[in-house]
Amino acid sequence: MDHFTLKDGVLHAEDVPLPLIAEAVGTPVYVYSRATLERHARVFREALGNVPDKLIAFAVKANPNLAVLKVLQGQGLGADVVSVGEMRRALAAGIAPEKIVFSGVGKTAAEMRAALEAGIGQFNIESEEEGAELAAIAAGMGLTAQCALRVNPDVDAGTHDKISTGKADNKFGVPISAAGQIFATLARLPGIHLRGVAVHIGSQLNDLAPLETAFGKLGALVTALRGAGHAITHVDLGGGLGVPYRRGEQLPQPAEYGAMVARVTKDWGARLIFEPGRVIAGNAGVLLTRVIRVKRGIRDPFVIVDAAMNDLARPALYGAYHHFEAVAPRGGKMVANIVGPICETGDTFAMGRECDALDAGDLAVFRTAGAYGATMASSYNSRGFVAEVLVDGDRFAVVADRIEAGAIMAAERVPEWLG
Numbered sequence: 001m002d003h004f005t006l007k008d009g010v011l012h013a014e015d016v017p018l019p020l021i022a023e024a025v026g027t028p029v030y031v032y033s034r035a036t037l038e039r040h041a042r043v044f045r046e047a048l049g050n051v052p053d054k055l056i057a058f059a060v061k062a063n064p065n066l067a068v069l070k071v072l073q074g075q076g077l078g079a080d081v082v083s084v085g086e087m088r089r090a091l092a093a094g095i096a097p098e099k100i101v102f103s104g105v106g107k108t109a110a111e112m113r114a115a116l117e118a119g120i121g122q123f124n125i126e127s128e129e130e131g132a133e134l135a136a137i138a139a140g141m142g143l144t145a146q147c148a149l150r151v152n153p154d155v156d157a158g159t160h161d162k163i164s165t166g167k168a169d170n171k172f173g174v175p176i177s178a179a180g181q182i183f184a185t186l187a188r189l190p191g192i193h194l195r196g197v198a199v200h201i202g203s204q205l206n207d208l209a210p211l212e213t214a215f216g217k218l219g220a221l222v223t224a225l226r227g228a229g230h231a232i233t234h235v236d237l238g239g240g241l242g243v244p245y246r247r248g249e250q251l252p253q254p255a256e257y258g259a260m261v262a263r264v265t266k267d268w269g270a271r272l273i274f275e276p277g278r279v280i281a282g283n284a285g286v287l288l289t290r291v292i293r294v295k296r297g298i299r300d301p302f303v304i305v306d307a308a309m310n311d312l313a314r315p316a317l318y319g320a321y322h323h324f325e326a327v328a329p330r331g332g333k334m335v336a337n338i339v340g341p342i343c344e345t346g347d348t349f350a351m352g353r354e355c356d357a358l359d360a361g362d363l364a365v366f367r368t369a370g371a372y373g374a375t376m377a378s379s380y381n382s383r384g385f386v387a388e389v390l391v392d393g394d395r396f397a398v399v400a401d402r403i404e405a406g407a408i409m410a411a412e413r414v415p416e417w418l419g
């Protein structure tokens with residue numbers, strides 16, 4: 001459930017009519033709802049009510065906006081980060097260092113040092129090589145890094161190939177078959193305290209079965225590791241829960257996920273870490289856009305909006321579906337190709353889509369844009385970076401300024417020797 005609803009025929013974010021935001025901030029603009037973010041955090045936590053000892057660490061990559069992180073910090077969430085940039089954001093939002101988990105296959109030595117200095121809660125080590133490097137760096141600093149070993153369970157998550165992470169040929173984690181031996185090797189090193197295991201098999205999962213399979217394999221590994229004399233106190237189950245992008249789409253509910261987790265992990269006796277991203281932020285945001293013009297097509301008309309693939313990359317990257325609707329629907333429908341102004345055919349949000357009838361100047365939204373939206377923006381075609389707004393009841397604030405193309409150009413230099 002979200003707080004983007006039609007009131008008196010006009011789409012509102014909570015109590016703010018979207019045309020008011022378009023007027024004040026311009027378009028395209030991402031609009032987030034605080035009440036929706038808080039509701040999703042609460043629903044996820046309540047779904048895990050039967051898990052006694054847990055940390056819910058929001059996957060910052062899904063929406064790293066500082067104000068969004070501040071809202072989630074207020075809900076008691078920690079942060080799953082994959083770069084020092086994300087770590088600094090989490091800290092700036094007031095998230096306690098011990099609630100920060102650092103994942104990612106390519107942590108640099110500088111990032112390891114910065115995270116050790118900050119005193120983060122856990123490093124999820126993704127290879128034997130990385131573990132050895134982290135151990136040496138931490139030992140050199142006279143510190144001990146708290147760590148879990150990320151394993152690759154070789155489970156097909158059944159999602160888009162580009163967002164699957166748990167198949168044997170993906171770059172993530174160590175093969176589960178080698179995990180026992182790698183764990184033993186790393187556990188001996190000074191500088192790290194290897195206390196657990198981690199898994200994340202992919203994103204936008206529309207079925208709990210692959211997750212349950214992966215968690216079952218992880219449980220067996222925990223038993224084997226304990227059998228070999230290792231104390232396993234932390235298990236990180238990653239993120240991945242899908243959200244509905246289409247109207248009426250049925251996906252596993254957080255409560256079903258929570259029940260499955262409680263059942264599978266009931267005898268583990270370990271602190272569980274969760275890294276939800278999309279399920280918290282996805283439906284808490286829309287991308288508000290204005291129709292530039294409607295162009296006749298051979299078959300369907302092209303609705304050319306002022307948002308483009310640089311602002312919302314998911315359709316171009318993954319062929320992703322984002323529901324598209326008018327802010328002030330007039331009742332009529334049309335079948336249209338919805339495209340942005342960028343000069344490539346990939347800048348297409350939908351082909352042959354039935355949607356609200358729209359004319360030049362009308363406002364519309366792409367739904368479910370709160371996760372992996374603004375964060376994946378680029379400045380392609382010198383379009384600058386889109387602005388972001390947070391709504392709270394009947395008030396709103398710009399939480400990320402629009403970065404105009406000129407500001408990006410100002411950071412470029414023409415060397416003197418070019419004349």
Ligand code: LLP
Nearest residue numbers: 059103200203204239240275276277278372
């Ligand atoms: N933990 C780890 C280690 C991850 O790699 C990810 C996402 C998450 C947690 C959060 O997953 P979530 O709960 O949001 O599914 N750009 C793509 C999604 C990439 C996800 C990458 N990893 C998209 O727009 O669909």
